[in-house]
Structures are given as C-alpha cells and as structure tokens.
Amino acid sequence: METAAISAAALLAALVVFGGFAALRGLDPLEVYRVLYLGAFGTWFSVQETLTQAAPLMLTALCTALPARAGLLVIGGEGALVVGGVATVLAGVALAGAPAVLGVVLLCLAGAMAGGLWIAAAGALRHYRGVNETISTLLLNYVAIALMNHLVTGPIRDFAQVLKPASWSVGEQLRVGEIPGTSVHWGLALGVGACVLTWALMRCTTFGFSVDILGGNVRAAQMAGLPIGAMVLATCFLGGAAAGLAGAVEIVAVHGFASSSLAVGYGYAGILVAFLARQNPLAVVPVAIVLGGISASGGLLQRRFGLPDAATLVLQGLLFVAVLAGNTLYGRLRAFRKA
C-alpha cells in the first residue's frame, strides 16, 4: 500500500511539473493531461499501442531490477537489448532454413544468451576487479551501439535497405505475429511471463532468498558462506538475458532486421520502470504499462499540440527524480505506520 501511494504521489508530482512546462508554451495543462490519457488508455487502439510499448520495458526493467536485488546498480539494458538484437539477426541468418516454431525459440535464446553474457561481463568485472558496475554498464551501452553501427554499415549490411543502414533480415518463417484478436505482438506475453517467473524465482527459491541476503548485507552473506561471485554473475546474466530477449523480440516481432531503431531508449526507460516498481518483478508489469502509456501518447501530444517528441522524455525524467525523492518518505508517513 505504502509503495503504491508513494509511487502515485510521485507520478502526480511529475505530472504537475510537466503541466507547468506545457503552460509555459501557452497550453492548457488540463487539456494536455486529457490528451495524455486519451493517447495512453483512451481507446482500444491506444491501449494496444500502450501494451506494445510496455512489452520491451518489462524485459529491460528486469535488467536493472534483478541485479538490484543483489545490491548492484546495473543500467546496461539499452546495450544488452542492442547486442541481443544483433545476435538474433546473426542466428537468424545461420538458421535460415530452420522450422518456424523451433527457429523462433532458438533465435530468442540466442538474443537472451548474448544480452546475458554482455551484462554478466560487467558483473564479473565488478566481482573480480572491483570495477563500478554502474559506470561499466553505461559505457557498454555505447560500445554496443557502436558495434551495431559497425556491423550494419559494413559486414552484415543489406544494401537493399535504402532508408538507413540496416542488416540482413531474418526469414519470414522466423517472424512472429500478433496475439490473436489484437495488434499487440507476442513480446507482451514473453514480458509478463518473464516478470512472473522472476518473481517466483526471487520469492520461492533458496536462490532468491540468498540474493536478497546478499543485497541486504554483504557481510551477512559472507558469514553465511554464500557463493557471492556466482550469485552476482547469475543475477547479472539473468537480467541481461531479459534485456537481450527484448532485443530478440524487436527483431522477430517488430523490425525483422537490426538498425539504429533498436536503440530508441527502451533500456533507459526500463531503469525508470525498475525504480518505480521498487525492484519488485511483479510490480514491473503494471508500472511498465503506465510508462508504455506515456510513450504511446507521445505521438498524439506531438500531433495535437506540436510538442516536440522529447516531451515524453521530459515527463519520464521528472517522474524519475520524483520517485527517488519519494524514497525519503518511506516509513515516515503516519497513515502507514503500524501501531
């Protein structure tokens, strides 16, 4: 309850400041809120767009949320997503003749594997060399994007793509479509599934319990003889795998090829989702839907008011600051204090 109330208050505070920015442009804030809601949840069409946006956010949020349970602040979701997407394309070319369902599963595994190893490398540097994981994962984001740009402008470039440099496409039988009756692709089911599985892993297994001990108190984990290195590597690998899977979904369900459209900020928005959900995998699902709604309404805000497309980035940034400032309120609100 306390978490929900404080998160809602943070959302409200961010919206008020955002309304102030809109008012500076001579817009009526209430009208902006109405359009924001309309673009996010107002119609069946916008709800489907919101859910489509939310799917990758659920997966990239796990990239921050899982290592955070072990006490690490990993923000490499963007890079892991890009690496996962590129690996998926490479696997798709290698497995061009694979049968449909098996092929898609293998492609997704390739993406998850690549993303997992990418973040696990940062975890290993942290554990064995003491390299700060926040800075190293942020740097790895830029390395991943530079590597992808190198590949799609040279070694795996498809010159039939004229709009911008892009890689070869994966075969038509290796693509997945929409959930029947909707325009939402199957990535949403994967995202929700991954969040529920992660929640169960953290909640119901000895591994999850050990990770929470490690995150709570390193000294206690050492005293209990827990395998700290293995746990750091495992949480980083699983988190990175989730983001890599998001990259795989972008390939098999959305684009079909790798290009700069992979790096559009899902990884960074995922960090915000993880913090807003207080690193709880189950809470990631609704929070990702709210954030997906903000992204989905960006287009409508742009068309209706001529607001720059960065307006949703501003709202996300304000929300992030408000959420962190809200951390100070925990345990200090009288209404939630236990007698």
Added chain:
Amino acid sequence: MSELGWWGVLIAVAGGAIRVSTPYLFVSLGETLTEKSGRVNLGLEGTLVMGAMSGYAVAYLTGSPWLGALVAGLAGALFGLLHAAVCNLPRVNDVAVGIALFLLGTGLAFYLGKPFIEPVAPRLPHLALGAWSGSPAVRAALEISPLFLVGLVLAPLLAWGLRHTRWGLVVRTVGDNADAARALGYSVERVRALATMAGGFLAGVGGSFLSLYYPGTWNEALSSGQGLMAIALVIFARWNPLACFWVSLLFGGATALGPALQSVGITTNYYLYNAAPYVLTLVLLVASSSTKHRLVGAPSELTISR
C-alpha cells in the same frame, strides 16, 4: 592532408586531442570537485547536453557566444542544485539521482532545444597559434579555443585550491569524514550542494564548448557519452585535477582517431574506431580498479569507491 601520410594522422590526432579534450576537461574537473566533497553526480552527461543547448540558444538569441557559455554554466549549476537538493533528503541514493538527471537533462535539452536545431548561432572565436606554419594541417591542429586555455589554467588552480586553501580543506574534510566536518561546525549538506553546483557549472560550460566551438552546432546527437566518460576518467585520474588534464588529452586523441583515419582515406571500420574511446575508458577503469585495496586519493565518503 594526404601528402603528409601517417604524419598527417599523427598531427590530426594531436590537434584533435587539443580540440576534443576541452569538454572532457571541464566535466572531469567539475566531477573531481563534486566527488572530493563525497558525492557522485552521474548526471553530468545530461548537464553537458543541457549546457550545449542553453549556450547555443542564448548565443543565437543575443548574438554573444560568451554570454551563451555563461548561461550554459548557470544552467549546469541549476542542475547541480537540483541534484544536491534531492540527495540531501535522507535515504536517497546519489548514483540513482545522477541517472535520473542524466535522462531528465537530455530530455529537457531536446524538448527546449527543438527550435534551435535549424538556426545558426555565432561561434566562440579561436586563437590561431599555428599561423607561423606553412602546413595547413599544422595550422588546423593549432587553432586553439580560449576555453581550452581556461581549462589549462583551471586544472592547476583547482589542484592548488583543494590542497592549500581553507575551503579546499573543508571540501576534503566533508568528503573524507562527514562526522568530523559536522563536529567542526560545517554543514555537510551545504558544502556538498555548493561543490555539486560548481561541478555542474563547469560541466555546463564544457557543454557550451560542444555547441559553440567544436563541432559548433546544436543537434540531438551532439554528445555521445563524453560526460559519462569524463566521470570514469576522474577515477583513473585518482581525483587529481592535474591528472584530469593529461587524461582528457588522451581521451581527446582517442576520440579524434576515427575522423583522423578517415581524412587519410581509411574509411573502413569507421564505426569501429568510434567505439575506441568507450573501450579505452573501460580498459583504464579495469586497470585502475582493485578489489584488494581502496583507490589512492579516493574520498572515503564516496559511494562508488566503497
């Protein structure tokens, strides 16, 4: 430049090091000051972009690039104030706030800066120190921005100030032992707020260099992690402002490698060379970190060096 061959690459890298290093230098000096007070501001990448945008906008609107650089610094100081204000609340993690301000700063800069992508603002002047040379390559390499010279003076000044002045001692005390500083009657929160604001000011000025000198335009792809690399650079420089200067030059050279090779006709793998500064940062970070002992020169109150 092609008749110079590999010498041309070397001159271009050296000139590039001087030209490209200035934002690294300003951000790393600012971050050094902030971290010496015991706080990490990871948001300086956002501050850099915000400084670039506001500096460009003001230079365009008023016609004075120097006023633009000043306003860029003030915008940076404002972001530093926001960082400090949120971090001064109990139980708020400064690294996380930095990430939030990184996202907010870039978002806000893109949002407010949209109208200024098209117009052309006046650029900061340069000093032609290579006018004696007949070679255009050497002349191009020795066109130096006054901001670089400011940074050149600022680095030893900051090193001296931190070591030998009263306020330098206060900042270091707050960063090494907050309880001792409190016992001496200093407000830890206020010292950190001022150090973060000063750091933000420098990062903002560094951003104005990007938009008003080199590359000298405002667009949304202007900064590609320079602010972030500068923060990693502080660790490698062991929180020493003079070392920040040399490492900034090294990073400038690494960033200039891709364009320099392109200028002699090596255009293959262009994007791979673009990864060079990030990979270099990572390698230096790995080389300078250790699990066995604390880093020399690291302020004890710093969260990222624990």
